[in-house]
Structures are given as structure tokens and as C-alpha cells.
Amino acid sequence: MENNWPLWEIFIRSKNGLSHKHVGSLHASDEEMAMQNARDVYTRRSEGVSIWLVESKHITASNPDNGDSMFDPANDKVYRHPTFYDLPEELKHI
Amino acid sequence: MEKNLEEIFQSRIDREEKIEPKDWMPDDYRKTLIRQISQHAHSEIVGMLPEGNWITRAPTLKRKVGLMAKVQDEAGHGLYLYSAAETLGVDRDTLFEQLHSGKAKYSSIFNYPTVTWADIGAIGWLVDGAAIMNQVPLCRCSYGPYARAMVRVCKEESFHQRQGFEILLSLSQGSEEQKRMLQSAVDRWWWPSVMMFGPSDDDSPNSAKSMKWKIKRFSNDDLRQKFVDVCYEQAKVLNVTLPDPDIKWNEERGHYDFGLIDWEEFWQVIKGNGPCNKERLAARNKAWDEGAWVREAAMAHAAKRKERSNKKKVA
Numbered sequence: 524m525e526n527n528w529p530l531w532e533i534f535i536r537s538k539n540g541l542s543h544k545h546v547g548s549l550h551a552s553d554e555e556m557a558m559q560n561a562r563d564v565y566t567r568r569s570e571g572v573s574i575w576l577v578e579s580k581h582i583t584a585s586n587p588d589n590g591d592s593m594f595d596p597a598n599d600k601v602y603r604h605p606t607f608y609d610l611p612e613e614l615k616h617i
Numbered sequence: 618m619e620k621n622l623e624e625i626f627q628s629r630i631d632r633e634e635k636i637e638p639k640d641w642m643p644d645d646y647r648k649t650l651i652r653q654i655s656q657h658a659h660s661e662i663v664g665m666l667p668e669g670n671w672i673t674r675a676p677t678l679k680r681k682v683g684l685m686a687k688v689q690d691e692a693g694h695g696l697y698l699y700s701a702a703e704t705l706g707v708d709r710d711t712l713f714e715q716l717h718s719g720k721a722k723y724s725s726i727f728n729y730p731t732v733t734w735a736d737i738g739a740i741g742w743l744v745d746g747a748a749i750m751n752q753v754p755l756c757r758c759s760y761g762p763y764a765r766a767m768v769r770v771c772k773e774e775s776f777h778q779r780q781g782f783e784i785l786l787s788l789s790q791g792s793e794e795q796k797r798m799l800q801s802a803v804d805r806w807w808w809p810s811v812m813m814f815g816p817s818d819d820d821s822p823n824s825a826k827s828m829k830w831k832i833k834r835f836s837n838d839d840l841r842q843k844f845v846d847v848c849y850e851q852a853k854v855l856n857v858t859l860p861d862p863d864i865k866w867n868e869e870r871g872h873y874d875f876g877l878i879d880w881e882e883f884w885q886v887i888k889g890n891g892p893c894n895k896e897r898l899a900a901r902n903k904a905w906d907e908g909a910w911v912r913e914a915a916m917a918h919a920a921k922r923k924e925r926s927n928k929k930k931v932a
């Protein structure tokens with residue numbers, strides 16, 4: 524099957540002040556069609572004020588199998604958290 | 618090794634962790650999801666046909682814009698769901714091919730005809746109503762992309778059911794003829810809607826597995842019971858009778874009892890012998906075949922534009 528149109532990932536900013544968030548994907552022949560389709564598929568009820576799209580093949584993702592070694596080290600670095608530091612009760616505004 | 622992975626997988630499910638596309642999953646989990654999500658997507662797409670039938674003949678402009686918006690939503694639902702299925706490694710054209718060749722199933726409800734305007738109301742009330750009952754628990758499905766798609770779908774569905782009920786409500790307040798039209802639409806759509814929840818739990822071999830994997834949260838029969846209980850009360854508002862002489866309140870169970878379902882009819886429609894199976898597939902195939910040149914032209918246009926902009930960069 525080769526007449527599949529390329530796949531695009533769609534990101535939408537729901538309102539100014541918030542970041543773009545991934546909402547899903549769709550097929551389109553080029554960015555112009557992808558933009559029109561994203562508007563029709565993902566913003567029919569004013570869900571957004573801005574759309575980003577990127578062809579799915581351009582996304583590099585971390586490998587979930589390495590999840591532990593990649594994200595785990597945070598557990599033994601408690602000194603990165605404010606509660607690690609002992610300070611007297613009477614100290615205020617810190 | 619395999620065993621170990623499967624145990625880890627199940628314990629993630631038991632902890633209510635979501636499974637994402639690149640995570641390890643048993644082949645059977647993947648296959649079950651591809652089948653369920655794609656059948657669901659096909660149902661949304663084929664579901665546009667019986668309703669599309671009435672867009673040009675809607676009785677007022679208000680009804681027409683409402684119905685158009687609903688049918689457009691169903692197209693969107695199909696797209697969200699196809700995308701979710703594709704995250705499992707199957708491509709879109711393969712899914713279409715399965716639908717068009719008749720290999721894939723879709724909800725048997727869409728193989729019934731919409732003979733009067735009242736059918737559009739009955740579909741919104743009963744068919745979308747049954748779909749919502751099925752879909753709300755799917756928002757908590759263990760597979761992330763499916764669950765997220767269902768959240769979007771469910772947000773949009775409540776408008777569908779309300780517009781349907783309002784169509785029926787207007788008819789219930791109309792002339793004698795309109796009231797008869799309303800009752801006969803309910804007579805036609807009631808049993809097929811009750812069947813939408815699928816075979817009884819004893820005849821549903823995959824149910825237990827889907828429950829264990831938290832793809833499914835409630836049994837077919839439990840959801841069906843909930844549907845009957847809710848609809849019986851709603852029917853009173855419309856002044857219609859549900860075409861089942863055996864419906865009555867069971868104090869002990871705290872639910873309505875209801876009559877036997879004609880499973881023979883259900884399996885016949887699934888097998889392709891419903892009133893509109895051939896018509897629906899023919900319509901999908903026609904749309905796909907006649908759209909071929911558009912798909913090709915769009916790709917050719919994209920290629921040409923890319924070539925042109927590459928040339929400009931070189932120059």
C-alpha cells in the first residue's frame with residue numbers, strides 16, 4: 524500500500540499563555556492540507572488559537588526501554604529539592 | 618523472558634498505568650486493540666451514511682445545520698480512532714482496504730435504513746445514547762492513545778444525543794401523524810440499539826481478556842441493563858412505548874427486566890445479511906474509488922512544489 528499520505532503530528536495552543544500540546548495526528552499530502560485538516564479535525568469547537576504541525580518522521584523520541592536509566596537518577600538526588608535543607612523554624616519567607 | 622515481560626506488563630495495567638505506543642505489549646493485546654479500534658473507526662465512518670441520507674431533506678434550517686455538524690463530528694471520530702489504531706503499527710490504507718473488502722466489521726446498527734425524518738431523531742437518542750454508554754468507560758482504557766481519542770469523542774457525543782432527543786420531542790408535540798412517525802421510528806430502532814452492546818457475556822469469548830487488560834471496564838450485559846433502565850424513563854418524556862411487552866420494573870434487582878433479544882437477527886446482520894449491508898459497502902467503495910484521482914493529484918502537487926522549492930534553494 525503506497526498511496527498513504529504522510530502522517531503529521533498536531534499541536535494546539537488552547538489559549539495564549541499556555542504552551543502547544545499534542546492533540547493527535549492526521550494524514551495530508553503537504554503542510555497546507557495538513558493545516559486545513561488540523562483546523563477541521565481538531566478545532567471545531569474553538570479548542571485553539573494556534574496550531575503547530577510537524578511531519579511525524581521528523582520526531583525523535585526517547586526509547587521507553589531505557590526509561591529507567593534515563594529518568595531514574597533523579598531519585599537519589601534529593602539535594603535538588605528544597606526540603607533537603609534543614610533550617611530553623613523561626614526563619615520566615617524562605 | 619517473554620513470561621517475565623508479560624508479568625511486568627500486567628502489573629503495570631493493574632497499577633492503572635497507561636500503555637503508550639512504544640512500550641512493550643503482548644502481541645495479543647496489540648491485535649485485540651487494532652481490531653477493536655479499527656472496527657470502532659469504521660463504525661464512525663459508515664455511521665455517517667444513514668444520517669447523511671437526510672441532510673438535504675431536513676425539515677428546517679436549524680435541523681439541517683445540527684445534522685451536518687453531527688455528521689462532520691462522526692467523520693472526526695473516525696479520524697481520531699484511525700490515528701489511534703495507527704500508533705499500533707498498522708497503516709491507514711490497510712485499514713481502509715479491510716473495510717472496503719468487507720473483511721473488517723463495523724457496528725451492525727448502521728445496516729438499518731433511515732426511512733423517515735423521525736429515524737434521525739431515534740438514532741441520536743438511542744444509537745448515540747448506546748454509543749455513549751459504551752464509550753464513556755473507554756476513556757479509562759489502558760491504552761493511552763485510545764483513551765485520549767475517546768475523551769475527545771465523548772465530549773462531542775452529548776450534543777448528538779441531545780439534538781436527537783429534541784427532534785423526537787418536537788414530533789411528540791406535533792400532529793397525530795407526527796406522533797405515529799415518532800412511535801414507528803422507536804419501534805424500528807429499539808431492538809437494534811439494545812443489540813449494540815454485543816453478545817451476552819457468556820457468548821463473548823474475548824470479554825474476560827479485555828477486562829483483565831482493562832481495555833474494557835464493564836460487561837456487555839451490565840452496560841445493556843444500564844441503557845434499558847435509562848431509556849425506559851426517557852421514553853416517558855416522549856410519550857412513546859418501547860416495543861417490548863416484557864419490560865417491567867424488578868424491585869428485587871433494582872432494574873428493569875426486559876424481553877429476549879433476537880440474536881439470530883444480530884448474527885445475520887453481522888454476517889452481511891442486514892437490510893443495508895450491501896448498500897453501505899457499495900457507498901464506501903464508490904467514494905474511495907472516485908476519490909482516487911484526488912489523492913493522487915494531491916501527492917503529485919506536493920511533489921512538484923517540493924521540487925520547485927529545492928530548485929530555488931540551489932539557484
Ligand SMILES: [Fe+2]
Nearest residue numbers: 661690691694
Ligand atoms: Fe461518534
Ligand SMILES: [Fe+2]
Nearest residue numbers: 691745774777
Ligand atoms: Fe455520535
